[in-house]
Amino acid sequence: MPGYLRFENVTRRFGSFTAVDRVSLEIEKGEVFSLLGPSGCGKTTLLRMAAGFDVPDEGRIFLDGVDITRLPPDQRPVNTVFQSYALFPHLSIRENIAFGPKLSKRSPAEIRSEVERMLELVDLTAHADKKPAQLSGGQKQRVAIARALVNKPKVLLLDEPLAALDLKLRQRLLVELDAIHDEVGITFIYVTHDQGEAMSISDRIAVMNKGVVEQIGKPAEIYEAPRTSFVAAFIGDTNFLDGKITSRIGERFSKCAIHGIGEIIIDNDKPTSPGDLVHLSLRPEKIIVSRNRPELRENENSVPGVIEDIIYFGSHTRLWVRCGGWRICAETQHRTYQLDDTPLNWGDTIHLRWHANDGYLLEQYREEDESLLTLPDET
Amino acid sequence: MKPSRIPLVTTGIVLAFFYLPIAALVAKSFNSSRFSPEWKGFTLKWYERLFERDDILAALVNSLKVALIAASASMLLGTCAAFALHRYKSRLQDAHRMMVNVPLVLPDILMGMSLLLLFIAAGVSLSLATVTIAHITFCLSYVTLVVLARLQDFDPNIVEAARDLGATRLQAFVKITLPILFPGILAGGLLAFTLSIDDYVVTFFVKGPGSDTLPTLVYSMIKKSKELPVINALSTLMLLFTFLLVFASQRLTRPVNR
Numbered sequence: 001m002p003g004y005l006r007f008e009n010v011t012r013r014f015g016s017f018t019a020v021d022r023v024s025l026e027i028e029k030g031e032v033f034s035l036l037g038p039s040g041c042g043k044t045t046l047l048r049m050a051a052g053f054d055v056p057d058e059g060r061i062f063l064d065g066v067d068i069t070r071l072p073p074d075q076r077p078v079n080t081v082f083q084s085y086a087l088f089p090h091l092s093i094r095e096n097i098a099f100g101p102k103l104s105k106r107s108p109a110e111i112r113s114e115v116e117r118m119l120e121l122v123d124l125t126a127h128a129d130k131k132p133a134q135l136s137g138g139q140k141q142r143v144a145i146a147r148a149l150v151n152k153p154k155v156l157l158l159d160e161p162l163a164a165l166d167l168k169l170r171q172r173l174l175v176e177l178d179a180i181h182d183e184v185g186i187t188f189i190y191v192t193h194d195q196g197e198a199m200s201i202s203d204r205i206a207v208m209n210k211g212v213v214e215q216i217g218k219p220a221e222i223y224e225a226p227r228t229s230f231v232a233a234f235i236g237d238t239n240f241l242d243g244k245i246t247s248r249i250g251e252r253f254s255k256c257a258i259h260g261i262g263e264i265i266i267d268n269d270k271p272t273s274p275g276d277l278v279h280l281s282l283r284p285e286k287i288i289v290s291r292n293r294p295e296l297r298e299n300e301n302s303v304p305g306v307i308e309d310i311i312y313f314g315s316h317t318r319l320w321v322r323c324g325g326w327r328i329c330a331e332t333q334h335r336t337y338q339l340d341d342t343p344l345n346w347g348d349t350i351h352l353r354w355h356a357n358d359g360y361l362l363e364q365y366r367e368e369d370e371s372l373l374t375l376p377d378e379t
Numbered sequence: 380m381k382p383s384r385i386p387l388v389t390t391g392i393v394l395a396f397f398y399l400p401i402a403a404l405v406a407k408s409f410n411s412s413r414f415s416p417e418w419k420g421f422t423l424k425w426y427e428r429l430f431e432r433d434d435i436l437a438a439l440v441n442s443l444k445v446a447l448i449a450a451s452a453s454m455l456l457g458t459c460a461a462f463a464l465h466r467y468k469s470r471l472q473d474a475h476r477m478m479v480n481v482p483l484v485l486p487d488i489l490m491g492m493s494l495l496l497l498f499i500a501a502g503v504s505l506s507l508a509t510v511t512i513a514h515i516t517f518c519l520s521y522v523t524l525v526v527l528a529r530l531q532d533f534d535p536n537i538v539e540a541a542r543d544l545g546a547t548r549l550q551a552f553v554k555i556t557l558p559i560l561f562p563g564i565l566a567g568g569l570l571a572f573t574l575s576i577d578d579y580v581v582t583f584f585v586k587g588p589g590s591d592t593l594p595t596l597v598y599s600m601i602k603k604s605k606e607l608p609v610i611n612a613l614s615t616l617m618l619l620f621t622f623l624l625v626f627a628s629q630r631l632t633r634p635v636n637r
Contacts, residue, residue: 053539073542080543086536090558099554100544151544 004029004187005050005155010059012045019045021211022059027155032181032188034198037208038234043191046208047157050189051080064154079148083160085140087132093143094119094128100151118146121180138169145180155187162197174201195235199223207231225269228364232281233372239328240370241280241359245272253299253356256280260324264301269361279365286358287330289319289344290351299356303328307348319344321352328352329373401618408611425612435613438596441507445592446575449514454568456515457522458560464523465530482520490517491584498585505587513585514575521574522567529563562631569628573621593617 003026012020020042027033035043048054049061052073060069068076079100088096097118101111119125122142132140141161148156161177162170178201181188192198198205199219206216207230215227226232229240243258249265256266256278266280288294294302305321305328319330330352332344344350408426412419429435464476482490494513495505503509537559541551579594586595597613600606 051539051543053542073539074545074547078543080540082536082540084534084536086534086540088537088541088555088559099541099546103545103550147540147544 003027004064005189006062007046007050008060008062010046010049010056010061012042012049012054012056018211020049020056023208023211023213024059025206025213025216027187027189028203030185030187031203032178032190032201034190034192034202034205035208036192036195036198036205036235038193040210041208042211043193043208044159047080047159047189047191050155051078051157052076077154078157079151079153080157080159081141081144081148081161083163085132085144085164087140087143087147089132092129092131093124093135096132096143097147097150099147104151114150118150121149121183122146122176137165138173141165141173142176145177149180149184149186153186155189158188158190160192161190163192163194170197177201199235207234209234225360226281226362229279229281229362229366229369230372232360232362233369237284237329237373239282239284239326240362240365240373241282241326241328242365243278243280245274245276245278247274249299258324258326260326261303264303265299265356266359266361267356270363272361279362280359281362282328282354282359284318284329284331285316285333286354287328288353289330289332290353291344291348293351294353296353297355300353301356302351302353304349304351307344307346307350310344310346317344319350321350323352404611405615405618408608408615410608413605413608425608426616428609429612429616432609434591435593435596435609438591438593441510441590442576442592442594445507445511445514446572448511449518449575450568450572452511452515453518453522453571454564457519457567457571458526458564460519460523461526461530464527479520479523482517483524487517487578487580491581494581495584505585505590507587507590509585509587510582510590510592513581514578517578517581518571518574521570522564525567525570526560526563529560533559566628566631569624569631573624573628577617577621 005025005027007023007025010020010023011018023042023046025046035046037043045054049056052068052071052075055070060067062068063077088099091099094115098111098115101114106114116125119128122145124139124142124146127135127139132143135143141164144161158177162173165173174197181201188201190198190201202219204216204218205222207214207222209230215222215231217225222231223235226235226238232238232240241258241261243256243264246255246257246263248254248268252268253265254268254272254274255263257263266278272278293304294300296302303323305323307319308322308327309318309320311318314334316331316333319332321328321330406418407416409421409423410418411422411424460475460479464472464479491513494509494516498505498509533556538551538556541555542548546554576592577594578592579598582592582595583598586592591599593613597610600610
């Protein structure tokens, strides 16, 4: 079954710059689909083409089986929530929400009851007669959402809707947005550069970079099984190791020589054979840190190293550990009261342990993606 | 620590510098003495005399006509120019921007001369119409800049939001863009009105016979000094009117509410 909203080989160029490069996407009815990527990756351009503010140079866009590629924005059954809210400053909150319904020639009584229902949905009935300037950022964003939803769009497009808000408010609105989605059941397309937002609200995510979709999948798939080094580095934090396959251990595992570390065991997430050069992504939280050489179970790795940097986050601590030529980031969760323990210190020698299964072989590797990792400067 | 008196003193000096002459003028307009500066008692006779003079009333009507037409025309043209400057970025628009700015600093005498030469060369006889055209010429720049400033702190997403919610191009312009910009356009119009109504230099060059405006008439009256108190009365009324206009335009140019 083809998707509800479908992008077919969509390309958009601005002069010599290709903002969106032959993107094909299928978005299912009722899902929250995120377009995630750094600024300039083409996610907003893609959204603007869905809204009708921009027209692709090549390719087509279908909504519910209808070609909407060249339809002007006022004739599309989609509505947009803007990052800047874009509320009408000269109209009251109620008038802002009623703007769309009034244009659609519905009966005044119906419009009135719809608008009141929306005000209730976003919990702004008490502020209905105020002007946008009198509201807080979070309230303005809720007006923007109500103003879009009142038109019962087939797809709601959200362009970085929370980017202008502070962290706590962002988290609260994210929960509210999720609740609103559950209530109205409309398809959401959510554009963001914040992987945390995308992971928590989406059913599926498309990770974009330089106008191209790098990977589409459920949040956990993207986090655990990144297809490219860009996805691995952009979603969460990771360590990149490169090495060479030396021998196979049964069907599932191989031995891999990492320069300066020695042989480790890796999972054959993709077909490999001895002699292949491979790249491995190893998430910091998958590594278990211990002072003493750990007892290894089957297919586990242990690597000694010296602590070079420590950052304490309260719930966890990040350690940057020098292992041969590599600087590996490991995370220790604090599940117990910390002040009774002897803390780890700079210069301590520790052991990093992980199961072969916890690393992930990358299909594609680009050196430049290492710059996305949050490593402290080399000292 | 005792608060410094310097701000108070400087404010006093500045205000005195600006408003002492005006206060003198207002006082004199109520002074029953015709020539001497000393106070000879309160009177309204100069105001009565003022309203008996048909030439002053005719000039006032002329001034109002010119100012109203010049302000309206420059509101319309200035808004169009501001839209063009705001929306399109090109070398042509860079030149446009510069040429909009030049009349602000161009000496009036130069503008008056050049307009006069143009009218003569084109064979247009001087009349109230030429005065009006001349006034539009210098008002236009001011309106353009006021509207442009308003446009620049206008979020372009707002127009997109209107389109997104189902408004056609025209509906978005009429229901959203125009109402938001209107205070700016009106403020520009008021500014144009005040500039037009007190212009002397440009008007002097391009006015035809019988098309005196208030400023040119006042100047010719000053030569006959027995009319001086009448002019004071007239000036006082114009002053009052100007204050009201400035007050109104300040209220309109307050920042856009977001």
